[in-house]
């Protein structure tokens with residue numbers, strides 16, 4: 192049995208392999224995807240930051256150009272030259288600055304008077320722009336090929352142009368994007384600054400921002416090499432997380448196994464799976480010398496915990512909120528027993544133990560009626576033994592009387608179990624419509640030698656008879672106890688003296704054997 196069941200459980204090696212693989216898969220999924228999404232968000236944030244820095248720099252350049260244009264006239268006098276030189280001296284970007292007239296002729300620069308015409312295409316863009324500003328990449332005699340030019344024209348036609356090497360402007364982008372990302376910055380279709388040739392691997396993602404005011408576009412590339420580089424650098428952390436996750440899984444697995452093997456869980460599962468057994472103990476009638484009653488008693492042998500006491504089962508079922516499920520299971524098994532041995536059990540009543548508090552529940556009697564519908568064999572034969580383990584309060588008392596009446600209306604007999612040890616007093620017997628009173632075995636054990644017990648039981652017996660209740664003496668183990676019970680005038684007896692609780696086939700065999708005698 193043990194081998195069969197442990198055979199179902201996966202071996203330790205397989206469990207470790209499974210959780211190892213599962214935790215590795217989850218760790219890799221979290222880190223690889225996490226890194227990918229982190230880089231996507233980073234490239235997007237940094238592209239936006241670069242665009243903002245570029246925009247600030249462009250605004251700075253035009254502020255400088257406006258300063259240079261202030262109070263200028265067309266003379267290129269000393270004051271003009273001084274102003275132009277001061278702007279260039281303090282500018283972080285501009286290397287040269289010039290003034291042009293309304294015909295777009297540059298007549299003055301910080302180097303002195305000059306005379307050349309601005310390209311007509313640029314002049315047209317200045318005229319068309321809404322605030323008479325534009326930028327361009329043009330050759331310059333002083334700064335060489337692809338020099339950055341910014342143009343601003345006042346409303347009266349006087350304009351200022353500033354020259355800068357592209358790297359002076361691109362530095363604001365470089366500071367934000369390098370060395371992680373590659374980018375290309377264009378003005379119109381002309382490439383203004385770019386390092387995209389250096390990518391050297393696949394591009395994992397691309398982010399684009401445009402600065403419409405300056406016709407600039409910034410495209411930023413996320414190279415796959417950056418992704419792999421980061422993944423490699425966090426690999427020790429990945430390994431640690433794998434180990435941690437594996438430990439969490441494995442400890443969780445051990446806790447689950449521990450819980451599944453716990454008595455609490457085993458009892459829960461056995462009740463849910465109908466996996467408990469019911470034993471039956473005959474009750475003998477002394478006057479008739481026969482037996483027409485039995486008590487159904489729960490029995491359960493757990494694979495892990497061995498034979499479990501019914502007291503433990505009942506207590507745990509109560510704590511798990513499964514006490515009623517236990518009762519339904521026992522009653523159905525009694526129904527099955529009648530079905531299996533219809534002939535042998537034709538004249539036999541069987542009683543089942545029920546905690547008194549179950550009767551207070553409003554679904555109890557209706558559920559019982561449903562089970563009687565499922566098992567018509569139980570009608571007129573089923574009895575309930577009410578165990579009185581806790582006291583009833585004043586609100587519960589009248590409710591209990593009405594519940595008892597509902598149950599009796601279903602044709603079910605009611606007995607007071609363990610009379611004398613629970614909360615059932617003499618007053619109870621008068622109030623509740625019990626059919627049978629079962630004297631607890633503790634009194635039977637001391638009946639012969641204890642006069643006080645004898646006196647109590649004599650009055651109880653008298654009262655029971657007055658109330659038309661049947662009496663059963665529980666726990667009769669020896670002949671002297673049987674004689675004492677007989678002397679008391681109790682007719683029906685239950686105890687090891689006659690028969691211990693037995694499984695259904697054995698109790699049927701006992702019946703057949705004893706009926707023959």
Ligand SMILES: Nc1nc2c(ncn2[C@@H]2O[C@H](COP(=O)(O)O[C@H]3[C@@H](O)[C@H](n4cnc5c(=O)[nH]c(N)nc54)O[C@@H]3COP(=O)(O)O)[C@@H](O)[C@H]2O)c(=O)[nH]1
Nearest residue numbers: 488489501502505521544545546666667668685686687692
């Ligand atoms: N709510 C439910 N309670 C149940 C159910 N099945 C049992 N029980 C209750 O558990 C208590 C212990 O039951 P158990 O160990 O089965 O003991 C019963 C008999 O085996 C025992 N007995 C009978 N004859 C003798 C005897 O001669 N000597 C001796 N020492 N013991 C004997 O007595 C118990 C009879 O119980 P009861 O008549 O109910 O008092 C017990 O309190 C059960 O009620 C269940 O399905 N539901």
